[in-house]
Amino acid sequence: MSTSSVTSRIPRGLGVLGAIGAAFLLLPLVGIVRRVAWSSLWQQLTSPQITEALRLSVTASVVATLCALILGFPLAWLLARVNFRGRSLLRALVTLPMVMPPVVGGIALLGVYGRTNGLLGSFLFDTFGVQITFSLTAVVIAETFVALPFLVLAIEGGLRSIDPRHEEAAAVMGAGPWQRMSLVTIRLLRPSLIAGIAVAWARALGEFGATITFAGNIEGRTQTTPLAVYMLLESEPEAAYALSLVLVLVCVGVLFALRDQWLGRRS
Amino acid sequence: MLRRGVVCVVLAGGVLSANATITHASSRATSSTAQGSITVSAAASLTDAFRALAREFRSEHPKVRLRFNFGSSSALVSQIQAGAPADVFAAADTSSVDKLAASGQVNKTPRIFARNSLQIAVKPGNPLKITSLVGLSKARVVALCAKTVPCGVYAATALQRAAVVLPESNVSRGVDAKATIGAVVNGDADAAVVYATDVRAAGRSVASVTIPKAHNVTAMYAIASLRESKNAKAAQAFIDFVMSSVGQSTLVRFGFARP
Missing domain, CATH: 3.40.190.10 (Periplasmic binding protein-like II)
Incomplete structure (x- = not known):
C-alpha cells in the first residue's frame, strides 16, 4: 500500500527541483485568482457576451465530444482489435492533431471544408449552397478534430487491457458480437471511456487556434469562451480573468470527477 | 592601391564601428554609431512596409539588429504597460501612443509618420x-x-x-x-x-x-521611442530613418500616404 521507506527517500536536490516544478505549474493559477475582481464577478459573468460565449462553448463542446465518441469508438476498435496493413502508420497519423499546432489544424480544415478552395467545402457550396465555415458547425468540426485523438487513444488503451477471456466466456454462453460489445466490452471499458470522454471534452472546450482560423470569431455564433477571453483581455481585462477562472474551475471539476483514474488512488 | 584602401576600410569597419565615418564611395552611411538590438512594436498593418524598411535600415545601420513585434496597436499598448520589452512603438492611431505618453512611458512627443x-x-x-x-x-x-x-x-x-x-x-x-x-x-x-x-x-x-x-x-500613424528602452540611440535612429526620405518613400511604395 504505502511506498517503501527506501524509495521515498530521494536525493535532496531532486526534491527541490520537484517543488519548483510544482510551483511552476501552480503559480499561474494563483495569478488568475489574484486578478479576479470578486465584487463584480457575477456581474461580469452574466454580461451578454460572456453568457453567449459560455452557452456556445457548452453546446459545441458537448456535440463535438459526442461526434468524437461516435467516430472514435469504432476507430479505436479497429486500431486495437483488427490486424491490417499499415495499422501502426494509421495510429500515428490519427494522433497527429494532438501534436499539430491548432492553427495549422484550422488551415487544414479550411483546405477541406472551405467554401472557395476546400476539397468538400466547394462542392457543398456549389451544389447545395451550404457554407460550413463561420458557423456553429465549423466550431464543432474544429473541436472534434482536436478532441478525437484523445478519445481514440484512451479507448484503444482500454480495449488492449481487457482480458479477452471475459469476451470469450460471453461468446461461449451464446452472445453475438453486438451483445458481447454492449454487455461485456463496454462495461469493462468504462474507466477508459470516462477518462477519454473527459479529456476530449476538456480539449474541445479549450480549443482556440483551429476555431478562430476555421470558424472565425463571431459573437454569439462562433465566439467560444477561449476566444471571448482573448478578445476581452484588451477591452475588459477583469472580465477576461473572471472567464478564465470559470474555465479553470471546469477543468478542476473534470479532474475531480476523474480522481479515481488519475490522482493515484491506487489500491 | 585603391583595392587595398577598400580592404582597409572594410577591415576597419568590421572592428570599429566608429570608423564608419571613413566611408568608401558606395556606402551611403551616415555616421551611424548606433548598435545593438532593438525591439520595434508595430501595428500589424505596418508588417510588410516595416519589413522592407528594415532591410534598408540595415544598410545604413549595419550594427543594429531590429526585432519586430507586430500586433494590434491596442494589444501592443497592453503589452508595453505590462512591461514587455520594446524600444519603439509605432501605432495605427495617435490615441494608442497618447495612452503611453499619458503614463510617461514615451520619450519626447510622438510623431506622425504616415497616413x-x-x-x-x-x-x-x-x-x-x-x-x-x-x-x-x-x-x-x-x-x-x-x-x-x-x-x-x-x-x-x-x-x-x-x-x-x-x-x-x-x-x-x-x-x-x-x-x-x-x-x-x-x-x-x-x-x-x-x-x-x-x-x-x-x-x-x-x-x-x-x-x-x-x-x-x-488613420494617423504615430511613432515614439519608449522610456524603458535600454538603447535610446538605436531607437532614435530607427525613428529618424522612418521619417527620412528613404523611409517615407518606402512607406509610400506600400500604399501609405505621407503625414
Whole structure:
C-alpha cells in the first residue's frame, strides 16, 4: 500500500527541483485568482457576451465530444482489435492533431471544408449552397478534430487491457458480437471511456487556434469562451480573468470527477 | 592601391564601428554609431512596409539588429504597460501612443509618420457585387477588426457615417488588421473593412472596393521611442530613418500616404 521507506527517500536536490516544478505549474493559477475582481464577478459573468460565449462553448463542446465518441469508438476498435496493413502508420497519423499546432489544424480544415478552395467545402457550396465555415458547425468540426485523438487513444488503451477471456466466456454462453460489445466490452471499458470522454471534452472546450482560423470569431455564433477571453483581455481585462477562472474551475471539476483514474488512488 | 584602401576600410569597419565615418564611395552611411538590438512594436498593418524598411535600415545601420513585434496597436499598448520589452512603438492611431505618453512611458512627443485610409476587400471578381459600405449587408460574413483595435474603431466610424448597421451575427472579429483581411484571403468571409495598404498587400487574392471620402477615415500613424528602452540611440535612429526620405518613400511604395 504505502511506498517503501527506501524509495521515498530521494536525493535532496531532486526534491527541490520537484517543488519548483510544482510551483511552476501552480503559480499561474494563483495569478488568475489574484486578478479576479470578486465584487463584480457575477456581474461580469452574466454580461451578454460572456453568457453567449459560455452557452456556445457548452453546446459545441458537448456535440463535438459526442461526434468524437461516435467516430472514435469504432476507430479505436479497429486500431486495437483488427490486424491490417499499415495499422501502426494509421495510429500515428490519427494522433497527429494532438501534436499539430491548432492553427495549422484550422488551415487544414479550411483546405477541406472551405467554401472557395476546400476539397468538400466547394462542392457543398456549389451544389447545395451550404457554407460550413463561420458557423456553429465549423466550431464543432474544429473541436472534434482536436478532441478525437484523445478519445481514440484512451479507448484503444482500454480495449488492449481487457482480458479477452471475459469476451470469450460471453461468446461461449451464446452472445453475438453486438451483445458481447454492449454487455461485456463496454462495461469493462468504462474507466477508459470516462477518462477519454473527459479529456476530449476538456480539449474541445479549450480549443482556440483551429476555431478562430476555421470558424472565425463571431459573437454569439462562433465566439467560444477561449476566444471571448482573448478578445476581452484588451477591452475588459477583469472580465477576461473572471472567464478564465470559470474555465479553470471546469477543468478542476473534470479532474475531480476523474480522481479515481488519475490522482493515484491506487489500491 | 585603391583595392587595398577598400580592404582597409572594410577591415576597419568590421572592428570599429566608429570608423564608419571613413566611408568608401558606395556606402551611403551616415555616421551611424548606433548598435545593438532593438525591439520595434508595430501595428500589424505596418508588417510588410516595416519589413522592407528594415532591410534598408540595415544598410545604413549595419550594427543594429531590429526585432519586430507586430500586433494590434491596442494589444501592443497592453503589452508595453505590462512591461514587455520594446524600444519603439509605432501605432495605427495617435490615441494608442497618447495612452503611453499619458503614463510617461514615451520619450519626447510622438510623431506622425504616415497616413492610411480604409477600403473594402472582397473575394476576387467581387461575386456579391459589393460596391459600397451599404452593400456589405449582402455579405453573409463581414470581417472587421476587434472593437478595441484601431482598424475596428475606424471601421465603426466609417459604417456609422454611411449609416450602415451590420448585425453582429454577421461580423467576424479579427484580432488585428492582418488577421481581419486574412478571413477573406484564406477563409470564407465575403468582405472585410481594412486599411487600403492591407488590401494592396493582399494582391490578387482579393478585389478592392473604395470607400468614398465622405465616409472614409484617415488613420494617423504615430511613432515614439519608449522610456524603458535600454538603447535610446538605436531607437532614435530607427525613428529618424522612418521619417527620412528613404523611409517615407518606402512607406509610400506600400500604399501609405505621407503625414
